[in-house]
Amino acid sequence: MRSxxxxxxxxxxxxxxxxxxxxxxxxxxxxxxxxxxxxSLFLEDAFGFTRKFIGVDNYRELFRDDGYLRSFQTxxxxxxxxxxxxxxxxxxxxxxxxxxxxxxxxxRALLVWxxxxxxxxxxxxxxFLMNPxxxxxxxxxxxxxxxxxxxxxxxxxxxMVIIAASWKQVSYNFLFFIAGLQSIPRSLxxxxxxxxxxxxxxxxxxxxxxxxxxxxxxxxINLVYAFFDTFAIIHATTEGGPADTTSVLxxxxxxxxxxxxxxxxxxxxxxxxxxLVVLMTAIQFRFVERRVTY
Amino acid sequence: MVRRRHGLTILAHLVLIAGVMLFGFPVxxxxxxxxxxxxxxxxxxxxxxxxxxxxDNYRQLLSGGIPEAGGVSVGLMMTNSLLMALLITIGKIxxxxxxxxxxxYFKFPLKTFAFWMIFITLMLPVEIRILPTxxxxxxxxxxxxxxxxxxxxxxxxxxxxxxxxxxxxxxAELVEAARMDRAGPxxxxxxxxxxxxxxxxxxxFIILFIYGWNQYLWPLLITTDENYYTIxxxxxxxxxxxxxxxxxxxxMGTAVLALLPPVVIVLSMQRLFVKGLIESEK
Numbered sequence: 001m002r003s004x005x006x007x008x009x010x011x012x013x014x015x016x017x018x019x020x021x022x023x024x025x026x027x028x029x030x031x032x033x034x035x036x037x038x039x040s041l042f043l044e045d046a047f048g049f050t051r052k053f054i055g056v057d058n059y060r061e062l063f064r065d066d067g068y069l070r071s072f073q074t075x076x077x078x079x080x081x082x083x084x085x086x087x088x089x090x091x092x093x094x095x096x097x098x099x100x101x102x103x104x105x106x107x108r109a110l111l112v113w114x115x116x117x118x119x120x121x122x123x124x125x126x127x128f129l130m131n132p133x134x135x136x137x138x139x140x141x142x143x144x145x146x147x148x149x150x151x152x153x154x155x156x157x158x159x160m161v162i163i164a165a166s167w168k169q170v171s172y173n174f175l176f177f178i179a180g181l182q183s184i185p186r187s188l189x190x191x192x193x194x195x196x197x198x199x200x201x202x203x204x205x206x207x208x209x210x211x212x213x214x215x216x217x218x219x220x221i222n223l224v225y226a227f228f229d230t231f232a233i234i235h236a237t238t239e240g241g242p243a244d245t246t247s248v249l250x251x252x253x254x255x256x257x258x259x260x261x262x263x264x265x266x267x268x269x270x271x272x273x274x275x276l277v278v279l280m281t282a283i284q285f286r287f288v289e290r291r292v293t294y
Numbered sequence: 295m296v297r298r299r300h301g302l303t304i305l306a307h308l309v310l311i312a313g314v315m316l317f318g319f320p321v322x323x324x325x326x327x328x329x330x331x332x333x334x335x336x337x338x339x340x341x342x343x344x345x346x347x348x349x350d351n352y353r354q355l356l357s358g359g360i361p362e363a364g365g366v367s368v369g370l371m372m373t374n375s376l377l378m379a380l381l382i383t384i385g386k387i388x389x390x391x392x393x394x395x396x397x398x399y400f401k402f403p404l405k406t407f408a409f410w411m412i413f414i415t416l417m418l419p420v421e422i423r424i425l426p427t428x429x430x431x432x433x434x435x436x437x438x439x440x441x442x443x444x445x446x447x448x449x450x451x452x453x454x455x456x457x458x459x460x461x462x463x464x465x466a467e468l469v470e471a472a473r474m475d476r477a478g479p480x481x482x483x484x485x486x487x488x489x490x491x492x493x494x495x496x497x498x499f500i501i502l503f504i505y506g507w508n509q510y511l512w513p514l515l516i517t518t519d520e521n522y523y524t525i526x527x528x529x530x531x532x533x534x535x536x537x538x539x540x541x542x543x544x545x546m547g548t549a550v551l552a553l554l555p556p557v558v559i560v561l562s563m564q565r566l567f568v569k570g571l572i573e574s575e576k
Contacts, residue, residue, distance in 0.1 A: 021390070036426045100307060113560050116553070118526045121553050124529055126320060128327070139338040
């Protein structure tokens with residue numbers, strides 16, 4: 001690598017340089033998180049006048065609540081749906097883009113921009129396209145014999161938010177798959193071609209296995225995206241409905257806290273989600289380390 | 295040599311064209327819808343080609359806004375979004391640059407602790423601790439303010455780690471040379487490190503600008519005063535405006551205006567954007 005740095009010595013300067021970052025972290029990250037822990041152990045009325053220590057009752061309550069358990073299931077379906085649709089579409093596009101030479105740059109430009117569209121906007125636009133009375137996609141679906149109305153049909157509502165979330169996420173996966181494909185040594189593919197392997201076989205036996213670090217990395221990132229960054233898509237469109245069918249975990253935290261004003265339960269949900277993120281980050285970082293050595 | 299098959303190449307082109315159309319279609323429809331009067335958008339099938347009301351619709355949006363959504367003009371919301379995006383971006387970059395500088399170029403007792411403090415922010419996204427964060431902002435009295443909108447989002451582990459990673463690739467000899475010339479740490483930072491980081495800063499700027507512009511939950515939580523609405527969260531009030539039928543022509547116009555700035559940035563600075571995206575995830 002390189003010779004190591006002889007560090008500067010200064011008693012206060014490094015602390016001064018780190019102070020803004022650490023202060024913001026302490027005030028806006030750590031403090032609220034501790035509050036969540038604390039609040040999750042209390043029963044509080046909506047005005048904050050009285051509170052009673054109830055231990056883990058909030059948690060126990062949650063795991064007895066069918067609605068909450070259903071949110072887990074909804075999140076899982078939503079997360080897996082978005083991950084599968086956006087990753088498989090991106091892989092097909094990336095392999096195609098990697099295959100051609102002509103216009104490759106133009107295609108790339110025309111395929112990456114949805115990344116920049118805010119999830120809320122993606123949601124609202126698809127909400128419009130699929131609106132049962134004026135949406136053009138709903139109109140086409142009706143013509144095909146599918147009765148589309150996401151205002152009453154929960155499964156359709158869930159499908160709609162999955163499509164909106166995936167549409168926005170394909171570009172991201174596409175870029176990483178392209179980068180992964182380009183790092184596969186050309187000589188390997190050529191050797192296989194000389195041995196008589198056709199394009200499909202080459203993809204299955206060489207390209208896809210060698211892409212696995214990228215695939216795994218994207219798998220984690222997409223699940224995190226679907227679990228935590230899609231609040232806006234739900235909130236801007238279905239607002240969890242109809243009948244709670246699109247109420248994913250992050251949406252429920254918000255709803256329990258701000259709409260139902262059940263602070264203890266909302267805090268307990270926060271704590272559960274934090275545990276989930278810590279787990280996912282741990283998996284991600286273990287993997288990133290492996291990726292470096294790969 | 296891999297034999298190129300014409301059939302496959304044509305198939306690849308077809309797949310890509312289908313992809314481009316699939317991506318473009320929703321925005322195309324939004325754009326088309328924003329150029330029609332409301333009557334045209336009340337019965338299916340709605341038109342798929344432009345109408346004549348485009349200029350009028352956009353003029354109304356930029357100056358007057360939609361009465362059902364509080365009547366804030368989209369122009370004001372865009373200004374708020376721009377301000378928020380820029381403050382977050384500049385704030386994040388500055389705070390992360392100096393933090394990374396301290397971690398890489400200094401030796402001090404609490405270094406590991408500082409490193410973990412920064413790392414932990416990755417695990418605590420706002421989405422999952424909404425209510426207590428709102429409480430903290432309320433206690434500090436910065437609801438409905440630009441400080442409240444931007445400051446809490448400025449701490450960033452990703453940006454700090456990106457700069458740290460980059461600093462570690464800069465030859466140590468440069469520090470030695472600077473020391474030989476009797477340059478102190480701040481001078482080294484300003485005259486050597488900062489100019490070397492230019493490309494990284496630019497790449498990160500694009501990613502963070504998009505991040506800041508697209509914020510939704512945060513402005514939704516801490517702004518009740520319409521004058522602080524940002525465009526991405528403001529659109530929600532229009533789409534769910536209650537009893538009234540949604541004014542799709544205006545909502546889609548707002549969506550187009552809201553997605554335009556980040557999309558234009560990505561398209562015009564693609565190389566930097568890709569660099570920023572891929573490196574900030576490492």
